[in-house]
Amino acid sequence: MNVNLRAAQAPLLASAAVVGIAASFLHAPASWTLLWVCLLLPLIGFVARWSPVRSGAVAGVLGVAGVALWPVPLVRETGSWLEACGAAAFWLLPALGAALAGGYLRRQAGRVGRAVVDARREQQLELARDLHDFVAHDVSAIVVQAQAARFVAAQDPGQAVRALERIEAAGLSALASMDRTVHALQEAAGGPTAPVPGLAQLPELVGRFEGGKLEADAAAVRELSREADTTAYRVAVEALTNVRRHAPGAAVVQVAVRRVGAGTEISVANSAPTRGASGLRGRKRRGGTGLAGLRGRVEAAGGTLRAGASGDGGWLVSAVFPVAAGPEG
Incomplete structure (x- = not known):
């Protein structure tokens, strides 16, 4: 409804109610007063x-009073005050019914509005998590490789060239992640959708990671539900991002997907960082709360997540997901 029309309704109702009450007590024709009351009810x-x-509360009280009081002067001409009060109570019911109906519709509209706001907030948080999970991984790779290239450029130009190639690959991957985020926004607006990456992209992810080794049981991967598959990929991305941030000198980073009991486990384990990497590690900013937020995702997919130091001084991140109840279409 037009905003100006909404603002005019309360003054219109208040004015109409006062005119109607005055007309009733000035003994206006009953037919005209009744018609006036019938117009007050929808208003x-x-x-x-x-x-x-x-303003609506004040106008509403006047409107209800106008509807309830209009028969009082007519009844008082031939009856008692008790009869007049009974007539007023009778006409009070439709007035209150109109007010309650409007209030109910207002409450329902408020619920819908709050639901839309909550959905938009959740969507914004989802996009923020996507940016953290995917783009931060590639950006951290660019930073680490650029810092490494600075240290080795003078002694070994060939290593610097390879670092630049890895920077290029990480930059392209970051752009692809941004494209997925844009597609997610388009999806929210009713546009075309983009597939969410899963464990099918895990070999490419590990291949871009220096020192990364992958062991994946294809049968175990196929047994995951679609939600668990995409969440497992996020676990790998977050774990590898943390290795780059906090243990850039780790010689070996082992990523594995295997059957464990009645579920499928994805694990990322890195060896202890070498002393030579301390200079790079000292430049890193403090990590975020990505792993803590990821725990909620894993649990929502029916899995469990654990992370902690390993016996060789490295770090281990492991998530176990239940197998899907049936084949995913």
Whole structure:
């Protein structure tokens, strides 16, 4: 409804109610007064639904009073005050019904509005998590490789060239992640969708990681549900990102997907960082809360997540997911 029309409803109802009450007590024709009351009833509902609370409450009280009081002068001419009160109580019911109907519609509209706001907030948080899970991984790779290239450029130009190649690959991957985020926004607006990466992209992810080794049981991967598959990929991305940030000198990073009991486990284990990497590690900023947020994702997919130091001084991140109840289409 037009905003100006909404703002005019409360003053219109208040004015109409005062005129109607005055007309009733000035003994206007009953047929005209009754017609006036019938016009007040829908106006009361509109005010309860659309008008601002303060002005709508004042106008609503006047409107209900106008509907309830209109028969009082007529009844008092031939009956007692008790009969007049009974007539007023009778007409009070439709007035209150109109107000309650408008108030109910207003409450339902408020619930819908809050649900939309909550959905948009959740979508924004989802996009923020996507940016953290995917783009931060590639950006951290660019930073580490650029720092490494600075240290080795003078002694071994060939190593510097390979570092630049890895920087290029990470940059392209970051752009692809940004494209997925844009597609997610388009999906929210009703546009085309983009596939969410899963364990099928794990070999490419590990291949871009220096020192990364992958052991994947194809049968175990196929037994994951679609939600668990994409969440497992996020676990790998977050774990590898943390290795780059906090243990850039780790010689070996082992990524494995295997059957464990009645579930499928994805694990990322890195060896202890070498002393020579301390200079790079000292430049890193403090890590975020990505792993803590990832725990909620894993649990939502029915899995469990654990992370901690390993016996060789490295770090281990492991997530176990239940197998899918049936084949995923």
